[in-house]
Amino acid sequence: MEPVRTCVGCRARASRSDLLRVVAQDGALVIDERAVLPGRGAWVHPEPDCLDKALRRRAFARALRVAAELDTQTIEQYCQQNKG
Secondary structure, three states, rough: OOOOOOOOOOOEEEEEHHOOEEEEEEEEEEOOOOOOOOOEEEEEOOOOOHHHHHHHHOHHHHOOOOOOEEEEEHHHHHHHOOOO
């Protein structure tokens, strides 16, 4: 049985292998493709809709429990690359 996580974008539950882990490092969001980086992680579907919802709702900062503003440039680039 595989672990289940909740997507911070659409709030749907899914298996861990279907989601993308994101962590905060040095004030920036970093995609953790292998899910091995230290620290608290937020999980999101690797789909533009879910990524966009999470960014608009500022769900990453809330899920990662970070008070400061996060640099979302990496996630936005990932979103743009996967839209087409």
